Amino acid sequence: MEKTDHIIALISNIRDKSNKLIVNELKKASILDLAPSHGSILQLLFSTKESLSMQDISIKINRDKSTVTSLINKLIKLRYVEKVKNADDNRVSIITLTEKGWQLKPIFDAVSQKLLDSIYRGFDNDQKKEVVDVLVKINSNL
Amino acid sequence: MEKTDHIIALISNIRDKSNKLIVNELKKASILDLAPSHGSILQLLFSTKESLSMQDISIKINRDKSTVTSLINKLIKLRYVEKVKNADDNRVSIITLTEKGWQLKPIFDAVSQKLLDSIYRGFDNDQKKEVVDVLVKINSNL
DNA sequence: ACAAAATAGTTTGATATCAAACTAAAAAGG
DNA sequence: CCTTTTTAGTTTGATATCAAACTATTTTGT
Numbered sequence: 001m002e003k004t005d006h007i008i009a010l011i012s013n014i015r016d017k018s019n020k021l022i023v024n025e026l027k028k029a030s031i032l033d034l035a036p037s038h039g040s041i042l043q044l045l046f047s048t049k050e051s052l053s054m055q056d057i058s059i060k061i062n063r064d065k066s067t068v069t070s071l072i073n074k075l076i077k078l079r080y081v082e083k084v085k086n087a088d089d090n091r092v093s094i095i096t097l098t099e100k101g102w103q104l105k106p107i108f109d110a111v112s113q114k115l116l117d118s119i120y121r122g123f124d125n126d127q128k129k130e131v132v133d134v135l136v137k138i139n140s141n142l
Numbered sequence: 143m144e145k146t147d148h149i150i151a152l153i154s155n156i157r158d159k160s161n162k163l164i165v166n167e168l169k170k171a172s173i174l175d176l177a178p179s180h181g182s183i184l185q186l187l188f189s190t191k192e193s194l195s196m197q198d199i200s201i202k203i204n205r206d207k208s209t210v211t212s213l214i215n216k217l218i219k220l221r222y223v224e225k226v227k228n229a230d231d232n233r234v235s236i237i238t239l240t241e242k243g244w245q246l247k248p249i250f251d252a253v254s255q256k257l258l259d260s261i262y263r264g265f266d267n268d269q270k271k272e273v274v275d276v277l278v279k280i281n282s283n284l
Numbered sequence: 285a286c287a288a289a290a291t292a293g294t295t296t297g298a299t300a301t302c303a304a305a306c307t308a309a310a311a312a313g314g
Numbered sequence: 315c316c317t318t319t320t321t322a323g324t325t326t327g328a329t330a331t332c333a334a335a336c337t338a339t340t341t342t343g344t
Contacts, residue, residue, distance in 0.1 A: 004270040005258060008160050009182075010277045013204055015157050017284035018150050035300065040151075054323060062155055064302050069324055071300080091309045091322040116147060121283045128146040131280070134273050135152040141263045142159035177330065196293060206332050211294055213330080233292040233339045 018115055025111040031104075033078065037063060037071055039108055042080065042097075046105050051094045053086070080104065160257055167253040173246075175220065179205060179213055181250055184222065184239075188247050193236045195228070222246065 019036045026034060034042075040061040045052065054072065058065045072095060075081040080101035086092035120128055161178045168176060176184075182203040187194065196214065200207045214237060217223040222243035228234035262270055 004262075004267075004274045005254070007261060007270075007274055007277065008157075008257065009204075010274065010281055011153055011157050011160070014277065014281050014284065015150075015153050016204065017281070018153070021284065037300070055321090058323095062151075062158065063300090065323065066303080066325080067301050074299095089310070089322085093323070112147070115150065118283055119149060119280050120146075122279070125146075127276075128149075131273075131276050132146045132149055132152065134269075134276075135149065135156065137264070138261050138273070139152055139156050139159070141260055142156065142163065179330070197291090200293095205330090207293065208295080208333080209331050216329095231292085231340070235293070 014119075018119070021115050021118065022111055025114055026107070029107045029111075031107065033074075037061065037067075038075060039111070041068075041071060041075065041095075042101065042104055043108055043112070045081065045095065045097050045101070046108070051096065053092045053094055055092075057095065075101075156261075160261070163257055163260065164253055167256055168249075171249045171253075173249065175216075179203065179209075180217060181253070183210075183213060183217065183237075184243065184246055185250055185254070187223065187237065187239050187243070188250070193238065195234045195236055197234075199237060217243070 022036045022039060026032070026039075041057055044057060044060050052060075054065060054068055057072070058068045061068070063071070072081065072083065076083060079098055081095050081097055083093050083095055086094055123131070164178045164181060168174070168181075183199055186199060186202050194202075196207060196210055199214070200210045203210070205213070214223065214225065218225060221240055223237050223239055225235045225237055228236050265273070
């Protein structure tokens, strides 16, 4: 390659293609009404022992709190999660997975694995570490 | 670093922060009604000698043709571009910059430069090439 | 030469997203 | 205590985005 100015376009394209792969794989698993951001929330819930508030989720998935409200509303409507008020502080809502939500875990694990396999095709472990390190650096530069 | 599984989140964050930086810099230049995608179109037009159809733009900026219709409609309303039908093939529309559109070039050039300076802070030329190469590889893996 | 297929672009409808204004509850501070 | 400020979350309004259906041209195949 010659120029290095199209890095933003590259990153944008990678993100778009990753999201399309996720949506596509979910479709294959007959999950038609969830977007990648819903997946981010679910995987956060799968992997977090402590209880998570709306704000926790907002910070962790890097989305505005009002966006999280609407994402969670959808997950509630689909009965994947539940929302209960924190007794100690009534401003805070705690989000928990339902049984139906937990059933999605293997599907999302498989989708994640498929995406990582695609992205890292032809990379050994050191190369993976290198690319993540450099992306961490860019991320902290911004 | 430990894990390399959060690469998608990293890429997503970098994209979001880049877009925020762009919107912010445009705001400083009193440009309040353009999103990064409008900037992609304008910069494509700045840098392309040949005439560009709606489809050309759709392919180059990697957005659905219907998205391009609405992005171009906004640019037309703001008088930054014009749309004329191709005489040889009446299905095709050709998009050209107006005088007012060309006036945005220095602003967008400066914004791009600022973004690249941020992203690449602490990188030498070889490191820039390396990261672009690896992103190109990931992009083609998807 | 004409019917069928392909192509370029628009319209329509749905949704994720953000920012700003708002509501309600808790904390701070005099 | 009681007022002020901060904090958590929702509502509202705007917009970029996509996919699917549609319209209008051009191309193709027989």
